[in-house]
Amino acid sequence: MTPDSLLIAPCVAYGAGTTVSSLAKGYVKNTSCIAQWQLLLDKQIKHKRSMEKLYDNSK
Amino acid sequence: MLTDVVKKMFSKPLILALLFFISLSGLFGYASYHFYAEKQLVEERLDVSEANAKLLSSALLKAEKARKIADTITSEYVFDSKDIIASKEDVLNKIDELAVVVEAKQDAITKEEKNAIKYVPLDGSLPVSLRGLLAEACLHAKGIACNDS
Numbered sequence: 001m002t003p004d005s006l007l008i009a010p011c012v013a014y015g016a017g018t019t020v021s022s023l024a025k026g027y028v029k030n031t032s033c034i035a036q037w038q039l040l041l042d043k044q045i046k047h048k049r050s051m052e053k054l055y056d057n058s059k
Numbered sequence: 060m061l062t063d064v065v066k067k068m069f070s071k072p073l074i075l076a077l078l079f080f081i082s083l084s085g086l087f088g089y090a091s092y093h094f095y096a097e098k099q100l101v102e103e104r105l106d107v108s109e110a111n112a113k114l115l116s117s118a119l120l121k122a123e124k125a126r127k128i129a130d131t132i133t134s135e136y137v138f139d140s141k142d143i144i145a146s147k148e149d150v151l152n153k154i155d156e157l158a159v160v161v162e163a164k165q166d167a168i169t170k171e172e173k174n175a176i177k178y179v180p181l182d183g184s185l186p187v188s189l190r191g192l193l194a195e196a197c198l199h200a201k202g203i204a205c206n207d208s
Binding site: 003005006010015020021024025027028029030032034036038039040043046047051054055057 | 117121124125129131132135136139140143144145146150151154158181185189192193196197199200201
């Protein structure tokens with residue numbers, strides 16, 4: 001079972017705003033957000049595989 | 060003659076004693092049979108309990124290992140996540156610094172010129188410095204299309 005600490009929403013999408021600066025900042029925040037989600041998913045996969053290994057080995 | 064001897068041998072107290080010992084033997088026989096069956100049952104239960112204890116102990120060890128793995132992975136996630144957030148903040152700060160420079164340059168522009176460049180055309184190019192920062196943000200996010208930005 002995935003721990004609660006890995007069952008979170010790390011960030012939300014940002015809007016573009018009305019200026020080039022806000023658009024650029026939105027892009028930076030959103031790409032960072034994707035990276036955080038990707039990282040979270042990687043860790044969830046890692047945890048799942050570790051649990052499978054732990055419980056399959058001891059059968 | 061012989062019947063008298065037999066009669067003397069099996070006098071009433073002797074018969075009573077014999078009956079008493081027979082019943083006592085029967086009682087002990089039954090008791091030992093009963094307790095033996097009970098002992099077998101208890102031994103069986105003990106075996107089952109031992110097996111359960113071993114299973115529980117193994118499950119406990121596994122749960123402990125699982126908890127340690129979860130803690131390690133969560134720590135890794137928090138650490139790596141902080142790294143991503145720090146990179147993002149760094150790029151955001153650089154964009155803010157860039158905006159300050161642009162504003163300083165715009166102070167030198169007249170009001171008419173400012174009105175003329177109020178809107179950025181959709182197909183207009185982004186400033187090179189900003190494009191560099193956006194590419195940097197994409198690289199931090201390990202985006203596959205970073206080279207296009």
